[in-house]
Amino acid sequence: MNRKLDFLKQVAHGLAAQFGSSCEVVIHDLTKKDLDKSIVYIENGQVSNRHTGDGPSGIVLETLSSDPEKIHDKLAYLTRTDDGRILKSSTLYIRDENGKIVYIFSINYDITALLAAETSIRGLINTESESESEEKPSDQPQKITHNVNELLDMLIDQAIAKVGKPVALMTKDDKVTVVQYLNNAGAFLITKSGDKVSSLLGISKFTLYSYMDKG
Template identity: 65%
Template sequence: MDSNLELLTQIAHGIAVHFGYTCEVVIHDLKKNDLDRSVVYIENGHVSNRQLGDGPSEIVLETLKKQPDVLKDRLSYLTRTDDGRILKSSTMYIRGKNNTVDYILAINYDITGLLTVDNALKPLLSTSETNGEARKPRKITHSVNDLLDTLIEESVSLVGKPVALMSKEDKITAIQYLNDAGAFLITKSGDKVSNYFGISKFTLYSYMDANKEK
């Protein structure tokens, strides 16, 4: 274990103990180039039902897709587990030489119980005015296959119509979303996406190029 990872595991353990069993702390190793098994350390994995050796989250794919210089820590956003629990999450990028992101330290705190209390109090505290729009929590996945399925679902939701009713422009929009999210970093994702949208691999690449030109 290198010194940075050793320090991160010490910090992760401290955070987990401090906040208790509803606080999951995860370390993703981006130095290994093993996307299928990016989780190298986890505390309180029961929160998201993940374990050591599980695959990446959407944030990990976005990290690999973007240039390190433009990445900023993402603090206090919402995520969602398979069984519908809502987590308050933060993601911190741990950098190594040449400013590359070597590790990701993620904190996922289960606030489902707190939201239940909040929902009970909200009718008593609400006014006729509303401020802002609710943001849909991101789903936490366990493997690259689960993650790809989730990203495809999100791309369809973005377009707002089933694949059978999509025009060429609709499919280009969906595929651009997948490309921006880093979906095509996943092995054999091109085959699955092509089959899902009913297009050839050649057409898939042309749609990706069409968006670059735009």
């Protein structure tokens, strides 16, 4: 019996019951060999349209590719779903007795309706001077993905956007930047990701590995 996982499931169920159907709680099992099915428990999966057996989020890959001692809980940040709903998310890293991260416990609360209400109220109470000086939020919510292929595509898009030019116009340094971004994000933990990135950038696997080492 896995007492730690059973306890996390109990807490997840309690949180979902307390905060209602807008609160999704997800448990990723990092001890599983099959990364494509890291979700072992989910409450209110309709929030992100995910189910038990679905694949990891970007935060899971980032965790697996990072030094556990440098990883800290991420609280109250924004994510978004496929259909554009905004979630307020928190990610907690659950460790074993040796300090190794074995589970990721995620809370995603759908605040879309609350943001819409806030915008309506602000429009009624703001003065003209306040409207002119108001800064736009800089937060760019990260998209929640359902499987590793979708996640890899998203990370590749982010890497290309970071360079700011299409692959056909990239220099060697640009391609190094893309590869290092993907490596730091844990993209190469995904099966056959190296083949896809090499083909996209028009480089050999040997060149890909050399670009990874430059980081």
